[in-house]
Amino acid sequence: MPELPEVETTRRGVAPHVLDRLIVRVAVRESRLRWPVPDALAEELPGKRFTSVGRRAKYLLFDCGSGVLLVHLGMSGSLRITPENEPPGKHAHVDILFDSGKTLRYTDPRKFGSMLWHPAGLGEHPLLQGLGPEPLGDEFGGALLHGVSRGRKTAVKNLIMDSRVVAGVGNIYACEALFLAGIHPARACGRISAARYEKLAESIRLVLGEAIRAGGTSLRDFTGGDGRPGYFKHQLNVYGREGEDCVRCSSGLRELRLGQRSTVFCPSCQR
Numbered sequence: 612m613p614e615l616p617e618v619e620t621t622r623r624g625v626a627p628h629v630l631d632r633l634i635v636r637v638a639v640r641e642s643r644l645r646w647p648v649p650d651a652l653a654e655e656l657p658g659k660r661f662t663s664v665g666r667r668a669k670y671l672l673f674d675c676g677s678g679v680l681l682v683h684l685g686m687s688g689s690l691r692i693t694p695e696n697e698p699p700g701k702h703a704h705v706d707i708l709f710d711s712g713k714t715l716r717y718t719d720p721r722k723f724g725s726m727l728w729h730p731a732g733l734g735e736h737p738l739l740q741g742l743g744p745e746p747l748g749d750e751f752g753g754a755l756l757h758g759v760s761r762g763r764k765t766a767v768k769n770l771i772m773d774s775r776v777v778a779g780v781g782n783i784y785a786c787e788a789l790f791l792a793g794i795h796p797a798r799a800c801g802r803i804s805a806a807r808y809e810k811l812a813e814s815i816r817l818v819l820g821e822a823i824r825a826g827g828t829s830l831r832d833f834t835g836g837d838g839r840p841g842y843f844k845h846q847l848n849v850y851g852r853e854g855e856d857c858v859r860c861s862s863g864l865r866e867l868r869l870g871q872r873s874t875v876f877c878p879s880c881q882r
């Protein structure tokens with residue numbers, strides 16, 4: 612599933628190909644995504660240009676002045692730049708064609724992603740309202756986590772995966788950051804010190820930043836004629852490694868379920 616680093620890598624990968632290019636046509640071959648692809652896309656976009664490609668949590672925001680195209684990659688979605696006349700594959704649901712001859716193509720085998728239109732002047736899209744700060748932005752830090760967690764018994768892993776607290780920290784990165792910070796994922800969030808939250812916030816930034824950097828090396832894949840776009844194998848310390856040895860102390864890594872999500876940790880290094 613695309614997580615924040617893949618979404619950010621996608622943003623950086625496609626932006627140079629679509630920014631300020633005239634949109635010629637929108638082709639919707641399959642509108643039944645998580646929510647129906649609105650007719651407004653094909654009506655509003657032709658004749659306009661995207662003046663910015665932003666990201667909020669795991670949403671990509673393509674702004675063309677009169678409104679914003681919101682894209683969420685869901686479970687299996689991807690955006691690629693394809694050359695002129697490349698035939699669409701079975702799961703290539705939406706194309707946005709530019710005067711350069713290139714196409715921004717949305718492909719999604721499981722169709723849990725979304726492409727939505729949000730007209731300008733309506734404020735923030737409802738899906739973006741109430742989101743906490745970006746983990747890589749200035750508002751996020753140990754003080755914020757410490758502040759919101761006082762008096763709460765929630766497991767710390769569920770706290771950092773709560774998008775109202777901080778936006779876009781997915782399961783993999785929550786596990787990895789807690790390992791780096793040496794904090795047990797099930798520890799009650801209200802009983803963690805400010806100093807440990809500083810370490811945790813730093814670790815969250817670190818694991819996300821490293822994954823984005825790793826993704827940068829695969830940016831060229833966004834323009835490839837075939838295959839999957841730039842999702843990348845991360846160097847992971849704990850996620851998906853239950854039963855294997857801890858890279859730090861060689862204890863056996865354990866798994867528990869938190870918020871219905873697989874959570875892998877080292878029982879010696881994480882307290």
Ligand SMILES: [Zn+2]
Nearest residue numbers: 857860877880
């Ligand atoms: Zn260990």
